[in-house]
Amino acid sequence: MKYMTSVNGKEYVIEVDRDCEVVVNGEPHAIDFHNLTARGLVSLLLDNHSYEGVVEENSGNIWDVLLRGELYEVKVQDERAYRLAKARGVLAEASNEAVIKSPMPGIIVAVLVDERDLVKKGDTIIILESMKMENELKSPIDGIVTKIMVEAGDSVEKGFKMAVIVNEDEEGLED
Amino acid sequence: MTDGLLTKKFDSILIANRGEIAMRVLRAARELGIKAIAVYSDADRDAPHVRYANEAYYIGASPAAESYLVPEKIIEAAKRSGAQAIHPGYGFLAERASFAQMCYDEGIVFVGPSPHAISVMGDKLTARQTVIAAGVPVVPGIEAGLSDDELKAAADKMGYPVLVKASAGGGGKGMRPVYKSEELLSSIAAARREATAAFGDGTIYLEKLIEGGRHIEIQLLADAHGNAISLGERECSLQRRHQKVIEEAPSYVVDEELRQRMGAVAVAAAKAVGYVNAGTIEFLMDKDKKFYFLEMNTRVQVEHPVTELVTGIDIVQEQLRIARGRKLRIKQEDVKVKGWAIECRINAEDPYNNYLPSTGLITTSRIPTGPGVRVDTGVFPGYEVTPYYDSMIAKLVCYGETRGAAILRMRRALDEYRIMGVKTNIPFHQHMMDSHRFLSGQFDTNFVEERFSMDDREAIHDLQAAIMATLVAHQQGEQASQIISSSGDGGRNQWRWHYR
Numbered sequence: 001m002k003y004m005t006s007v008n009g010k011e012y013v014i015e016v017d018r019d020c021e022v023v024v025n026g027e028p029h030a031i032d033f034h035n036l037t038a039r040g041l042v043s044l045l046l047d048n049h050s051y052e053g054v055v056e057e058n059s060g061n062i063w064d065v066l067l068r069g070e071l072y073e074v075k076v077q078d079e080r081a082y083r084l085a086k087a088r089g090v091l092a093e094a095s096n097e098a099v100i101k102s103p104m105p106g107i108i109v110a111v112l113v114d115e116r117d118l119v120k121k122g123d124t125i126i127i128l129e130s131m132k133m134e135n136e137l138k139s140p141i142d143g144i145v146t147k148i149m150v151e152a153g154d155s156v157e158k159g160f161k162m163a164v165i166v167n168e169d170e171e172g173l174e175d
Numbered sequence: 176m177t178d179g180l181l182t183k184k185f186d187s188i189l190i191a192n193r194g195e196i197a198m199r200v201l202r203a204a205r206e207l208g209i210k211a212i213a214v215y216s217d218a219d220r221d222a223p224h225v226r227y228a229n230e231a232y233y234i235g236a237s238p239a240a241e242s243y244l245v246p247e248k249i250i251e252a253a254k255r256s257g258a259q260a261i262h263p264g265y266g267f268l269a270e271r272a273s274f275a276q277m278c279y280d281e282g283i284v285f286v287g288p289s290p291h292a293i294s295v296m297g298d299k300l301t302a303r304q305t306v307i308a309a310g311v312p313v314v315p316g317i318e319a320g321l322s323d324d325e326l327k328a329a330a331d332k333m334g335y336p337v338l339v340k341a342s343a344g345g346g347g348k349g350m351r352p353v354y355k356s357e358e359l360l361s362s363i364a365a366a367r368r369e370a371t372a373a374f375g376d377g378t379i380y381l382e383k384l385i386e387g388g389r390h391i392e393i394q395l396l397a398d399a400h401g402n403a404i405s406l407g408e409r410e411c412s413l414q415r416r417h418q419k420v421i422e423e424a425p426s427y428v429v430d431e432e433l434r435q436r437m438g439a440v441a442v443a444a445a446k447a448v449g450y451v452n453a454g455t456i457e458f459l460m461d462k463d464k465k466f467y468f469l470e471m472n473t474r475v476q477v478e479h480p481v482t483e484l485v486t487g488i489d490i491v492q493e494q495l496r497i498a499r500g501r502k503l504r505i506k507q508e509d510v511k512v513k514g515w516a517i518e519c520r521i522n523a524e525d526p527y528n529n530y531l532p533s534t535g536l537i538t539t540s541r542i543p544t545g546p547g548v549r550v551d552t553g554v555f556p557g558y559e560v561t562p563y564y565d566s567m568i569a570k571l572v573c574y575g576e577t578r579g580a581a582i583l584r585m586r587r588a589l590d591e592y593r594i595m596g597v598k599t600n601i602p603f604h605q606h607m608m609d610s611h612r613f614l615s616g617q618f619d620t621n622f623v624e625e626r627f628s629m630d631d632r633e634a635i636h637d638l639q640a641a642i643m644a645t646l647v648a649h650q651q652g653e654q655a656s657q658i659i660s661s662s663g664d665g666g667r668n669q670w671r672w673h674y675r
Contacts, residue, residue: 001649005641008634014645022642033646039539039556040595044643051639054539054595055647063644066539068590069601070634074644078652104534105562130562131532133416138529158534 004082007065007074096167098141102160106130108150113163117145125163126150143167179279180289180451182399182500185259187212188286189232190224191249192264194553195570196475197224200262203491212256214249216242218561223553230256237563243267246274253283260284260498266565269474270297286498288473292448296471300342300380306468309447311440314459314467316382327359330381339363341370342378347417349373352384385461387619390414390469391426392457393441394482396493398503399451405438406486407512409478411457412620413607415530420600420623421607422478423517424485427578427616428464434512437466444468453479453494477520477570480549484516484574514574515581519589519604521552521569523560526603526629532566533598535559543591547574547584560597568599578616582608606632 003014015023022031032045036052044051054066058073061081065072077085109127113119124136125145147164150156187210190200201211201224213228218237225231232252235242242248244267253261261278263269269287272294278285287293296302303313317329319342330337330353339362341349349370351362363379371377389412397403410426411419425434441456448471455476457469479490488505497503524530537558542550552569554560560568573588575581586608589601606629607613612622 001652003645003649005645007637007641007644010637010641012638012641012645014642016645016649022646024638024642029642031642031646033643035647035650037539040647041539041541041593042643042647044639044646046639046642051636051643052593053640053643054593055643056538056595057651061648063648064595065640065644066593066595067636067640067643069592069605070636071598071602072634072637072640072644074640076645076648103531131534131564131566133532133566135531136529137531 002079003076004079005074005076007072096141096143098139098143098165099161100125100137100139100163100165102128102156102158102162103135103137104128104130104158106135106156108152108154108156108162109134110152111148111150111163113145113148115145115148119143119145119165125165128156137162139165141165141167178289178291179276180399181279181282181284182451182498183259183284184499185284186210187229187256187258188260188262188495189214189249189253189256189258190228190262190264191243191268192262192266193219193222193224193243194564195551195567196264196266196477197222198227198553199551200264200491201227203489203495204262207492207495209495212252212258214243214252216563218559218563221557223555232256237561239267239563246271246277249274250277250281250283253278254281258283260286260495262286262494263474265474265477270472272297284498286494287452288448288450288454292450293473295448296450296473298342299340299344299470300378302470303468305447306444309443311444311447311468312466314382314385314469316380319378319380323360323363326363326381327356330359331356333381333383336384336386338382338384339366339379340382341366341374341376342380343370343374343376345374349379350417385459385467387462387621389426389428389460389618390419390457390620391429391437391460391466392455392472392476393437394476394479394490395441395445395450395454395456396488396490396497396503396505397442397445397450397452397454398497399500400502402503403442403445403450404503404505404507404510405441406482406488406490406510407434408437409476409481411478412618413613413623414620415623419478420520420522421518421604422481423515423578423581424481425512425515428460433464438507440466440468444471452497453490477567478518480551480570480572481516481518484549484572485512485514486510487513514576515578516572516574517578517581517585518570518572519585520567520600521571521592521594521604522566522600523568523597524566524600525598526600526606530600530603532562533560534562535597537568537594537596539593539595541591541593542569543571543588545588545591547581548572548588549574568594568597571604582614602632603629 005012034043040055063074106128119139126137143165150162189212204211210229213231214234234248268274272290275285276290336354339351353362367377394406409424411422413421455472458466460466523533549572573584
């Protein structure tokens with residue numbers, strides 16, 4: 001079985017066919033892989049180098065891997081899924097829209113932008129209070145604020161859509 | 176000045192807190208043969224402090240304002256259980272004079288100082304005036320009670336930068352640095368607004384802003400018989416948004432002579448309010464190692480374990496002994512600082528995304544162990560990190576013969592820590608342990624926010640992570656196809672994959 005696996009912008013072609021071996025980007029590696037708990041604790045001996053990690057399904061083909069303190073988001077696709085996604089990807093990735101969602105339940109302290117404002121990547125859009133702290137939620141892209149769904153004082157649940165920012169260059173919006 | 180202070184022998188104690196500090200107090204009580212009584216909200220029924228206690232009493236809904244922060248509910252639980260004493264931990268009701276007074280009025284021992292000491296030290300302005308009278312150095316400043324124009328004239332005379340501070344302040348609220356005369360009045364107005372909103376008290380005053388200062392604090396123990404000792408200093412300069420993230424004992428910049436001097440001043444400050452029990456005097460230290468009183472914390476601190484490790488003194492047990500009316504067993508000359516201890520606060524937050532708090536169900540929690548490693552925590556697999564309480568989920572504390580040995584041990588322990596289900600700041604700590612400024616002890620209270628970045632950290636195990644995820648995905652696919660084709664035990668062990 002051949003997989004296209006990507007993490008932190010790096011792509012690996014990983015072939016899993018033979019006992020005790022994986023081929024990564026054409027290079028064979030000896031492996032011994034054990035699942036230690038049903039909760040995703042695994043032990044990997046990669047060419048006798050030992051790594052303990054925790055692997056959990058995030059969503060769809062995304063996996064979270066905890067390794068030596070760092071959390072890696074890994075996308076695993078088998079060959080067929082990869083080709084399908086690639087064919088669809090052209091359409092999907094054209095959408096230059098960022099939705100600011102609430103990362104946790106909380107109360108809106110302030111909305112720092114108005115609809116139709118131009119914002120830069122990293123600009124604070126909304127301040128959300130949760131866990132006794134005020135948290136600044138920033139825009140992940142340059143663009144224009146097309147929609148604001150909350151106002152100061154609102155309580156929001158985790159995942160609530162609060163604002164939409166669209167990159168105007170790509171969308172050709174008029175202002 | 177010790178009006179409202181009750182000390183007497185007790186055999187049962189109610190712990191008016193949750194999380195790791197409730198566990199910490201519970202353990203100290205059990206070790207002294209004292210019955211430990213827990214209280215819990217809806218969110219905490221399954222928490223360890225409930226499971227490990229002798230008795231546990233429900234006190235209300237998950238938001239702290241409906242449970243842990245309601246004095247009447249705590250007192251009621253104490254009466255229901257027959258608890259003879261209450262330990263408030265830190266946060267919640269720990270520094271509320273009115274709560275200490277309620278305990279006294281009910282004949283319950285409050286493990287802490289008198290209501291008088293709490294209220295004097297709880298107000299920055301009265302604390303400042305009280306310690307000045309005891310000869311304790313404070314940051315040069317301008318007292319409250321002046322009109323805005325008078326404040327401005329005085330500030331212009333003192334020189335900039337200045338710090339506008341709220342008398343009732345805490346956690347950085349109502350605090351504003353001002354670098355130019357023309358910015359002063361608007362900053363005063365803003366600080367006053369913030370303090371009124373947060374504390375219901377808009378009193379502000381001005382202090383000279385000490386730049387490049389370090390936050391160094393002295394741990395104290397004082398009994399009800401007039402004895403007080405200092406247990407050396409803690410270096411707490413590594414902070415984010417006025418919240419400490421890493422603490423160590425001793426401090427890289429404090430030698431024995433300075434330690435004794437700071438200790439003596441701290442004891443004098445505590446005696447000025449007739450202080451009894453464990454407490455901490457926080458100092459600001461400038462580049463010339465001149466130190467100034469900042470405030471007193473009239474409770475046990477989050478970071479108390481580093482002092483315990485280098486002095487061998489169990490601070491929480493001492494708190495209980497003092498509250499039982501015992502005399503201090505330790506004399507000042509017996510306090511010796513040996514070795515080095517570092518504490519990393521493990522918070523549920525994302526260091527790669529502006530330290531945004533992270534909530535969710537903890538699926539894996541594997542705690543590092545081995546020589547010189549201590550973990551104080553209240554979480555476990557199956558525990559839900561909720562937005563109701565603060566984001567600290569554990570304290571990882573490492574001890575070594577030297578600072579270098581403690582840092583190496585901390586790196587090892589951070590490597591071994593596995594928490595899954597929420598994002599944690601473990602990568603932040605790992606990055607700090609590699610930082611040259613940290614290694615060389617050269618940092619101040621602005622270091623984390625102004626000169627430390629996660630951007631230059633590189634995750635180096637991409638390949639291994641990719642292989643792990645791919646193999647687990649592959650196993651899942653194989654299992655699914657096995658179910659479809661029902662091909663017996665086909666290939667279950669072909670990869671030497673073992674399931675338990």
